[in-house]
Each structure stands twice: as C-alpha cells, then as structure tokens.
Amino acid sequence: MTIDEFDVAIVGYGPTGAVLANLLGLTGIKVAVIERTRSIDPKPRVMRKGGDELAGGVYTGVDGEPILHFEVDPVSTKSTVRPRVAPRRCIIQTELEEDIRKGVKQFSNVKELLGYSVFGLGEEAEAVTLKLRVFNEETGTATDTAGEMSIRAKFVMGCDGGNSAIRKLINTKMNSLGFDEGRRHQALGPRSRIPLLQPEAPGLTFPCPRNIRRWEVKLLPNEDPADFSHPETGPERCMKLGEEFGTDLDSLKLWRAATYQLHCLVADKFSSKSMRVFIAGDAAHQMPPFMGQGLVSGVRDASFLAWRLAYHLKNEQLIPPTESKVLASYEVELKPYITSIVGMTKYLGNLIGEPDMEKATKRDLAMREAMKSQEKAVSREDRLPVLLGGIIGLGTPGAEKNFVQPFAFSADGRGRCWTTSSHMSIARAPLGGRNCGLDNSAFFDQMGGQKLVCLAKDAKDGFAGEVAGVRVVREEDTILTDWLKLHGNATVAVVRPDRSFCYGTASSAEGLNDLLVTSQKMIVV
Ligand SMILES: Cc1cc2nc3c(=O)[nH]c(=O)nc-3n(C[C@H](O)[C@H](O)[C@H](O)COP(=O)(O)OP(=O)(O)OC[C@H]3O[C@@H](n4cnc5c(N)ncnc54)[C@H](O)[C@@H]3O)c2cc1C
Known part of the structure; x- marks a missing residue:
C-alpha cells in the first residue's frame, strides 16, 4: 500500500530530523517524518552542546517562540573572548527533542509516522519510494511483513543515526579518521570538582544541567567493558570512580552507566547519485563528544539542507536535481568542514587520553600556564574550521567564518x-x-x-x-x-x-x- 506522496520524507526523528522537519515545516512544503520508535529515547545522551555557532539558535518553536534550548546563555556577553560568543549550553537531549517536536506539531504540512522502520528504498527519475515496516521495539526488529507499506517523496533525508539504513541503501561508506576508543559514560549528581587528567584513569568530568554531573573515562587495556555496563558491578565501579575524583558518594544517585566505542567517521558521499537522497547528522558523521559538536553538527546539516531543498522545490520545473548547484553545494560545504571538526575531536581525545605519564605531566603544566592568562583564552567557536567553498563570497572578509547571532x-x-x-x-x-x-x-x-x-x-x-x-x-x-x-x-x-x-x-x-x-x-x- 502506498499511503501518500510527499515533497520530502525525513527518516529518523532524532534532533537532526526534528530540526529539519521544523525548518521545512516553516516553508510550507509537504513533509513526512518516519521514526521507528513511538516515543523519544529517555536515555541520557547529549548533556552539552556547542554555542552560538549553532545556526542562530532561533529555530521556531511553539507559537513562533524560539526553542528555549537553542537560545544562547545571556552570560555570553561577559565573555572575555572578542568578539563575544556564547558558551556551551547544558541540555538534556530528551527534553530538547520534546521541545523541537512541539514546534513541528504546529505545521499541518508535516506528517509524523511513528513506529515505522524504513528498510527499502527505490530511486526513480522523479521521486524515491521508501518501504516501511512496523518496528517492534521489544525485539528491535521490523520483520513482520503484515503492516508493510510504501511512501513516495521527491526527496529523502536520511537522519537515521549512526547505523543509518538510508546511508547503506545508497551504498555510502564511512571513512574512519583513525580513532577507536572505548570510553565509559555516566551521569551522576551532585556537582563536584574537576579532577586532573591522569594516565592511570584518563577521562574528564563536567557539570550538566541541574544537579547532574557526567564522568567519561577511557577504559584501559586491562579493564573489562562488561564490568562497567553490568547492572550490579557497573554502578559500583562508577561510584568508585566518583570517590577517586573526590566526590561525596553518599549524595550521589546513579542515573546511568554505559560503555561506548567512540569513532571518528565521515561519510564518503552525502547524497545519492540521483541527488534525491541525502544524509545528515550522525548518519553522515560521528565523533567523540569532546567538542560538544555531535548534536550541533546534525542541526547545522539540517539548516544547510532546509533552504536548499525549499529553494530547489520552488524551481524544480527549471532544473533537475543532478544539475542543481544549490543541492550539490551541500556536500561541497559540509564534507571538508565536518572532516575538520571530527579531526579536532580526535586531537582533543588523544590529548585527554594521553597514556604516557611524562607527556601527561607536561600537558597539564602547559595547560595551567595557559589558563593563568584570561587574555589567551580561545573559545571553541574560534577553533571551528572555515568553509572552503560552496555558496559563499570567498574573498570578502569573514565570509568563510561562522557568523554571529546578536x-x-x-x-x-x-x-x-x-x-x-x-x-x-x-x-x-x-x-x-x-x-x-x-x-x-x-x-x-x-x-x-x-x-x-x-x-x-x-x-x-x-x-x-x-x-x-x-x-x-x-x-x-x-x-x-x-x-x-x-x-x-x-x-x-x-x-x-x-x-x-x-x-x-x-x-x-x-x-x-x-x-x-x-x-x-x-x-x-
Ligand atoms: C551516551 C552519549 C552521550 C552523548 N553526549 C553528547 C554531548 O554531550 N554533546 C553532543 O553534542 N553530542 C553527544 N552525543 C551525540 C548525540 O547524541 C548525537 O550526535 C545526536 O543524537 C545525533 O542526532 P541524529 O538525529 O543525527 O541521530 P540520532 O539521535 O541517532 O537519531 C536517529 C533517529 O533515527 C531513528 N531511526 C534509525 N533507523 C531508522 C529506520 N530505519 N527507520 C526509521 N527510523 C530510524 C532512530 O530511532 C533515532 O530516533 C552523545 C551520544 C551518546 C550515545
């Protein structure tokens, strides 16, 4: 059964897909968002995100009000870095996603299809057909053919995360930048001091929203990831780490302990040959969380895609997607840009996880010296790469750099x-x-x-x-x-x-x- 035809079908309703649905909703074009789960993932994930480089922070929420979580912190104006930029923002990903989806619901031109998993894709000259099956959240599979259906769309956006089915269906490979590290992530409360980064327990901790704190620790070769993820031994190991970091353990309540493999990956291609299927967010790139750029990079992709799609659809009678400069410029701009960001997170990961005591001591001394002088502080926004090409007026001052959002x-x-x-x-x-x-x-x-x-x-x-x-x-x-x-x-x-x-x-x-x-x-x- 084919249920409908859309201008754009977004696969995946995580932050990338939800922001894209919001921005496309604003343009009035007909959009479907397909998400395999029926509710938003409640697990703690994003706790900190980048600042004002995040495409303006004014994505429309309910009644045209900005989405609160995307607003920058007013204390940014106290920053010593010139020109002033926003600091990182602490957020809880589930709440952020709830807010973005509230914004989407105001658009009658955006249809949510929750509980369906995309498993097939066929590209034709004029449109793309997606095959959907009901997703069984208990088994994590979509094998039941009973409720199978198809939808057609002029464009498909693969915002379906790290294991993207869409990326695989358009035969796009991920290239590794050579970082492959097992880390443990946990969220606890309340806040406490930041420990030094020592080779025997390389990692970091930082304050999160409200009274939550997160520890990330690199697992050493002799440590078993299962010990950390196990429901009985996991919390104990995490609490032990809290103790080593000088935390009052009696006041802590463990939210979650989990082990992740961190990767630095960038997709080979960001679109299919027909230029009707694009990938964005974690589907197109994955990186460790050291720069707080995971979430914002997906949001940036969505904002880069939205106006290009809207513009192309307005003029689709004049030019096929394969000849569109505007659509082609998505990859031209983003691939080198995101490769550079992922490379920076790799550099930071290696710096934080330095296994050699002598080098780690030198690193800490150098950092302490640098931190003594506020004047020398460089914000992470200032370390972001520049655009090397695409739709920018290269040669005019500042064109290739992140713009400000006053x-x-x-x-x-x-x-x-x-x-x-x-x-x-x-x-x-x-x-x-x-x-x-x-x-x-x-x-x-x-x-x-x-x-x-x-x-x-x-x-x-x-x-x-x-x-x-x-x-x-x-x-x-x-x-x-x-x-x-x-x-x-x-x-x-x-x-x-x-x-x-x-x-x-x-x-x-x-x-x-x-x-x-x-x-x-x-x-x-
Ligand atoms: C533990 C942890 C901590 C993190 N901390 C941070 C942090 O502090 N800061 C930061 O910036 N980033 C952080 N990240 C990364 C951040 O969560 C991701 O970068 C972000 O969620 C990517 O958003 P996305 O929408 O591209 O993908 P996802 O959030 O993965 O969303 C993809 C969606 O697609 C759906 N989907 C998948 N396949 C299909 C299919 N076939 N059909 C239909 N739907 C499908 C999924 O159910 C999911 O809802 C963290 C990640 C983890 C795991």
Missing part, C-alpha cells in the same frame, strides 16, 4: 536580529541612508528574503521599525558591530538562510550590490 531591539521588543529563516541582508548604520543599497530586491524576493538594517548599540537614531520593506532594529550589545569591525571593518553582511554563515561582507553600497549579484549567480537557476 540580540536586538525592534518594534516588537527584544529578540534576535532576524526572525525568519530566509535570505537576508543586515547592516549597521551609518551606511548612506537606511536602505544602503538594499533596493536590489528581486533576488531577495525570490529567496523569500528579509531586508534588515541593524543599527549599532550607540547609534544616534534610535528608531526601530520598518521603512519601505526594510526592518530596522538596534543591536543590544556590540556583538555584530565587533564582528564586522574584525572582518575588514565591514558595514554590511549578506546572511545566508542557515544563519551560521554570511554569504559575504562589504563596506559600501557598491560592495553590497556586488555581493548580491555574485550570490544570485551562485544560487539562481
């Missing part, structure tokens, strides 16, 4: 500088009048773009409202101003719909016009 005051009060998932331009005053060259509107209109002028915090003109289709807001802080100053003293940036990156920057109305013309050439079919 707060601003508008006629509606305090909020993010921009509110919609669209192509847009921002600027800080003064730049030859409020419109500062934004009258090249045909391209923006085609992208559903928003024109926005962001006045500097200390701008004399305190006006915040809308003039001739241009939204005017006033920056709350100096985050955007600092970023633009740092990048060629620019006065204007064309921001991509994913908001993680700007297309390019300029410092004159002519420069802005050039940006619009070149970005249009890269995107418009």
Whole structure:
C-alpha cells in the first residue's frame, strides 16, 4: 500500500530530523517524518552542546517562540573572548527533542509516522519510494511483513543515526579518521570538582544541567567493558570512580552507566547519485563528544539542507536535481568542514587520553600556564574550521567564518536580529541612508528574503521599525558591530538562510550590490 506522496520524507526523528522537519515545516512544503520508535529515547545522551555557532539558535518553536534550548546563555556577553560568543549550553537531549517536536506539531504540512522502520528504498527519475515496516521495539526488529507499506517523496533525508539504513541503501561508506576508543559514560549528581587528567584513569568530568554531573573515562587495556555496563558491578565501579575524583558518594544517585566505542567517521558521499537522497547528522558523521559538536553538527546539516531543498522545490520545473548547484553545494560545504571538526575531536581525545605519564605531566603544566592568562583564552567557536567553498563570497572578509547571532531591539521588543529563516541582508548604520543599497530586491524576493538594517548599540537614531520593506532594529550589545569591525571593518553582511554563515561582507553600497549579484549567480537557476 502506498499511503501518500510527499515533497520530502525525513527518516529518523532524532534532533537532526526534528530540526529539519521544523525548518521545512516553516516553508510550507509537504513533509513526512518516519521514526521507528513511538516515543523519544529517555536515555541520557547529549548533556552539552556547542554555542552560538549553532545556526542562530532561533529555530521556531511553539507559537513562533524560539526553542528555549537553542537560545544562547545571556552570560555570553561577559565573555572575555572578542568578539563575544556564547558558551556551551547544558541540555538534556530528551527534553530538547520534546521541545523541537512541539514546534513541528504546529505545521499541518508535516506528517509524523511513528513506529515505522524504513528498510527499502527505490530511486526513480522523479521521486524515491521508501518501504516501511512496523518496528517492534521489544525485539528491535521490523520483520513482520503484515503492516508493510510504501511512501513516495521527491526527496529523502536520511537522519537515521549512526547505523543509518538510508546511508547503506545508497551504498555510502564511512571513512574512519583513525580513532577507536572505548570510553565509559555516566551521569551522576551532585556537582563536584574537576579532577586532573591522569594516565592511570584518563577521562574528564563536567557539570550538566541541574544537579547532574557526567564522568567519561577511557577504559584501559586491562579493564573489562562488561564490568562497567553490568547492572550490579557497573554502578559500583562508577561510584568508585566518583570517590577517586573526590566526590561525596553518599549524595550521589546513579542515573546511568554505559560503555561506548567512540569513532571518528565521515561519510564518503552525502547524497545519492540521483541527488534525491541525502544524509545528515550522525548518519553522515560521528565523533567523540569532546567538542560538544555531535548534536550541533546534525542541526547545522539540517539548516544547510532546509533552504536548499525549499529553494530547489520552488524551481524544480527549471532544473533537475543532478544539475542543481544549490543541492550539490551541500556536500561541497559540509564534507571538508565536518572532516575538520571530527579531526579536532580526535586531537582533543588523544590529548585527554594521553597514556604516557611524562607527556601527561607536561600537558597539564602547559595547560595551567595557559589558563593563568584570561587574555589567551580561545573559545571553541574560534577553533571551528572555515568553509572552503560552496555558496559563499570567498574573498570578502569573514565570509568563510561562522557568523554571529546578536540580540536586538525592534518594534516588537527584544529578540534576535532576524526572525525568519530566509535570505537576508543586515547592516549597521551609518551606511548612506537606511536602505544602503538594499533596493536590489528581486533576488531577495525570490529567496523569500528579509531586508534588515541593524543599527549599532550607540547609534544616534534610535528608531526601530520598518521603512519601505526594510526592518530596522538596534543591536543590544556590540556583538555584530565587533564582528564586522574584525572582518575588514565591514558595514554590511549578506546572511545566508542557515544563519551560521554570511554569504559575504562589504563596506559600501557598491560592495553590497556586488555581493548580491555574485550570490544570485551562485544560487539562481
Ligand atoms: C551516551 C552519549 C552521550 C552523548 N553526549 C553528547 C554531548 O554531550 N554533546 C553532543 O553534542 N553530542 C553527544 N552525543 C551525540 C548525540 O547524541 C548525537 O550526535 C545526536 O543524537 C545525533 O542526532 P541524529 O538525529 O543525527 O541521530 P540520532 O539521535 O541517532 O537519531 C536517529 C533517529 O533515527 C531513528 N531511526 C534509525 N533507523 C531508522 C529506520 N530505519 N527507520 C526509521 N527510523 C530510524 C532512530 O530511532 C533515532 O530516533 C552523545 C551520544 C551518546 C550515545
């Protein structure tokens, strides 16, 4: 039985699939989300995620309000790192997923198909057919052919995690970056001090939301993973580690102890030959948690995919997916970018898990010295790689780097500088009048773009409202101003719909016009 036809079918309703469903829901296209489990996984997983590099932090939640967990911490403005960026955020993955799904439910154009596992895929010229079976959560299988059905979609997004069936069905291999480490992960409460990283028990611990703390310890060759995962000996071993780390054991309650094999993997290809099937999130890359980039990388993929798909579907009569520059640029941008991030997590993992006492001592001394000087602090966002190609105005200052996500005051009060998932331009005053060259509107209109002028915090003109289709807001802080100053003293940036990156920057109305013309050439079919 074929139940329906969709523009996009998302396989997997973890954080990557849920954010993608949300962003595509906003565009009005017809979406199906297929998830084999009926409820959200309650196990503790993500506890910390990256900060403001996370594509804007304003994914629409219920009633258009931002999803709380994606909002950055206000203390970011106290950061000593310039320009200021957000610190990591502590979250509980299950709660985050609940919130994102609440956002999805407001879109009548998004249909949830829970309890179905995808086991087959057939690509045709115009669409993809997915084969689904009812998933038995007790056995972890989907072998019963009784409830088998098919759905057709123009595009399929494999957001189905590390063991992705979609990745296998499109014959994509994972390449290993050569890191293969067994670690133990546990969550306990309450908080306590951070131990030194010693070769005899290499690992780390950090505070999590509320009164939870997580320990991660690298298993040594003589340690048996089964001892740590066993329901009787596991908790005992974990508590013992808590004791070694100076924790008051009587006040602890163990939430979960589990052993994981950590990998550094990146998919060979991010799409099928027909360019109708894409993979994202853990399906496309896996990494240890040392940079807090697992979750945000999937969310970044979703935000990179959403506007590309929406744009292509709007123009699908004009060009087949195999010839679309916009669709092809997904892998062009992401593969080198994520390979670099995964490589960095490998570096950090090796640093943390140093088995040689002499080298570990040197490492600790060097780190203590570095930490003495706040001035030298470098945020993890600043260590993120740059985009090497794709839809960016290479050669304009800052274009390849993560963009910032400032707060601003508008006629509606305090909020993010921009509110919609669209192509847009921002600027800080003064730049030859409020419109500062934004009258090249045909391209923006085609992208559903928003024109926005962001006045500097200390701008004399305190006006915040809308003039001739241009939204005017006033920056709350100096985050955007600092970023633009740092990048060629620019006065204007064309921001991509994913908001993680700007297309390019300029410092004159002519420069802005050039940006619009070149970005249009890269995107418009
Ligand atoms: C113990 C642990 C701790 C972690 N800690 C952190 C952390 O602190 N910070 C961080 O950033 N990351 C962390 N991670 C990684 C993070 O959880 C993942 O990167 C993130 O969940 C990936 O999201 P995803 O949506 O791509 O995949 P998943 O979360 O794996 O979601 C995939 C979904 O697809 C569904 N699915 C699979 N196959 C099918 C199929 N055939 N048909 C239908 N549905 C299917 C699954 O049921 C699942 O719901 C941790 C992971 C673990 C295991």
